[in-house]
Amino acid sequence: MQNIETVMVVVVVLIAAKALIIYAIMRIIGSPQRVAVMAGIGLAQIGEFSFVLAKSGQGAGLLPENDYQTFLAASIISMIATPFLIALAPRIGYGIQSLFSRGADIADQSVSEDIHLTSSGGLERHVVIVGYGLNGRNLSRVLRSVGVPYTVLDINAETVRLAKEKGEKINFGDAARREVLLHAAVDKAWVLVLALSDPEAGRRTVALARSLNKDLHIVVRTRYTAEITELLKIGANEVIPEEFETSIEIFSRVLHRFGMPRSTIEDQIGRIRRQGYEMLRSPSIPQVEMGNLNEALHKAVTQTVLLTDRSPVTGKDLGEIDLRGKTGATVLAVIRNGETKVSPGAGYRLCDGDTLLLSGSVEKIERALLMICPGSEIEGFNA
Incomplete structure (x- = not known):
């Protein structure tokens, strides 16, 4: 050309x-x-x-x-x-x-004048929340309800304005800047929670916060497991990747669908977390770690089910419905108004609001659930 x-x-x-x-x-x-x-x-x-x-x-x-x-x-x-x-x-x-940084530029001067910084003076042993998305809002609500002191930082001016109008303890500022973190008293905080979608900002914030407070417990939410190692290396104490939590939810539901006992599912979740997510990163999971699914499916498990007025067994005696004879599952106990009736007899009448504790193989439990609550999906097998 x-x-x-x-x-x-x-x-x-x-x-x-x-x-x-x-x-x-x-x-x-x-x-x-x-x-x-x-x-x-x-x-x-x-x-x-x-x-x-x-x-x-x-x-x-x-x-x-x-x-x-x-x-x-x-x-x-x-x-x-x-x-x-x-x-x-x-x-x-x-x-x-x-x-172009200025020491006084804690909150950008271009922000509308009606967004004022809330003083963090006096805050100590508190939680600093960076990012006021869904995770940040939920965390702040919980901390507020249990009385744990906290402050929030966000770089969206409109989000800060609306949150301030609702009385939220939030400030406008970029947490990747030293002045902003110091204003939030991160040097006196106990916990820093990062819920950012910007990986670069997250890494810089972690490194800066660690340099300001060696004892700070830093929890980071990230998108991918590939970012875990680097974030831990630069100072994060805990890194929770979204794809990891999603994968846990998926395999938990799959195992639940196969009738695995809740204790087995929790054990697998615990193993993955203890091993620092290595099982999910590797191409395959050793068979011994997951156990024998077919064997587990045929072992006795327990299941709780809440009766409603729509259940066909509500208002009937246990002997009348003959649950064991028709399904093979056994009613171990009935919980009513906080009191437990162990091994109820054939004349025990079931009422709306009762919680039945069933025992049997997965197949037997499934048949019992279909009989007690036809057309409904019952949550959670429990060991």
């Missing part, structure tokens, strides 16, 4: 101009400097719709053929460069933030 220099100049100018415009918009709406830089770089490429506009402009005689070809080439190059720009965006964002 003869005009490659011109094309590259156009690429640089277009990317820089668009990045600056997006950066300015993000700052105006209250985003921190780092986030604004990342958004500007990540969205700086020329979009596909620009091709349509350029083609229309060419057809209308507003854009000469040579200029159209230059614009087309520049657009394609900007799209090719986008993945690399996105990968570099976090580092560039942190670099620019550090370059």
